[in-house]
Amino acid sequence: MVGQMNAKAFDRLTILFRNAHGIAKHCRPFTDYVWMCQLDAQKGIDIGTTYMTDIKCREFIDAIAEIERQKLEETTKKVKFISISCDEATDSAIMEQLIIYIRYAVAGEIKTDFLAIKTLDRATANNCYSAILQSFNEQCNIDPVDLWHKLVGFTSDGASVMQGVRNGVGAQLKENQPKL
Template sequence: MFRLKFVEGAIPGKSLRQTTSIDEHNKRKKKYEENRPERKFNKSWKDGRQWLQYDVMQNVMTCKICIEHYGKNANTISNLKVQNTFITGCQNFRLSAVVDHEKCKSHVIVSDILTAKSATANEIRQSTAGKTLRKLKEADRARVSVLFRNAQAVIKNNKSLRDYSWLCQLDITKGIDIGETYLNSKAAMKFVYAIAESERKKTITMLDSGIFSVMMDGSTDISGDEQEAVYIRFPKQGRVVEKFLGIGTPSSTTAKHLQEIIVKMLDSYNIDKSKLIALGSDGASNMVGIRGGLAALLREDVNNEMINVHCFAHRLELSFRDVLKQFKQYDKLMTLLIGLYYFYTKQQ
């Protein structure tokens, strides 16, 4: 058995001298390069590399996808720190040069972009990034859905938009995740507008450019401005569908200004006005006037065969009032009610 033994006064051995100096090695290498056969492009290098191209006339290798993405003038591309020879043309016919380009950052970026573009919808969904993004979207959608429902509940129950804020605070107290944004009344108004626009689009889609009629009636708001509510009625699969279209503020209640409201509203939703076949109203003179009423103007400018319909509920109300006029109690009751209305209106 061989054992190491310490010998006092022993001197460490010297390293072996190099048989060939560095200069001699470089000279041999240079001589080899001068005398070696000319390197040529190997077609087998293209196997599995569809991006690799060889120009026989110029005797250079190029990268197809790098040229298409970065352009032929590589020196002008800011994200390429050095000149990419596979864009301008590479004459270093070595497999190592091809592999080095395949692994370089600029080429990998382009390859990833093309892979993402060519990926199917299912591949994107199943990818790690796709799954992460879908989870984030689902969480955001759940939070926004709660906020939309709060805004809808406030408006549907004729409550002030200020109630939206405490509804959101109640959800937070319950432990419901609704985020930290869109919790004030201004956000509620945006949600209400979005809901209204969505419903209008559904209405236009249901209408499908078929025939329709318009019902219109007006009232004054708390500031005293005239507000005209517009509804449309149309047939859908054998049923009559009635949908709210919008509210307009005319300059006055004259037939001309009411016509402007209807025409502007129909045009804004790309509804074919020539398909308007009827107008329903309360029977006021500005609506049903034979010469200057709204129905007459629409017949003249939109559809000369349009039908004017006097609302039967309003007719019944007028008939009932005419019957009661013969009783003195009716006049006293109407005077009392009108007086109460104006009294409390002015108090506000």
């Protein structure tokens, strides 16, 4: 009986997590989660009533994000080589943002994963460089020394902040990884 109760609770949570994932994937407000759950209930899907709030939606999305972060951390620890792709832009709130992706190969297949979006005080090469190192530390638990051993490539747009020969982000990365 306890096994059946646990299986029923697991099935309910699976549906609720899928709803929360859909909210996140389609950039919908957390409040849409409530009506999605209500719609499931009206369709006769047993989801219970316990976790049908926008607050729980946020908690589910945070849990999903943490699992994905852990997967990325595991993967980056295992792979031999990493390449960084990034770009700096100003968002609609006139804040400087740096978006960072990583590329790597697993069993001969090239993968690209989102690493982070970092808000910058100013879009300088030093700030971008620091944001990249901080992102690898926070998201993948990789310190700079480990990063230098794995780093083989860097791509970005042609902005001097990124590609400047003397002090651009690429030049700073190349100081620590000359084969970049």
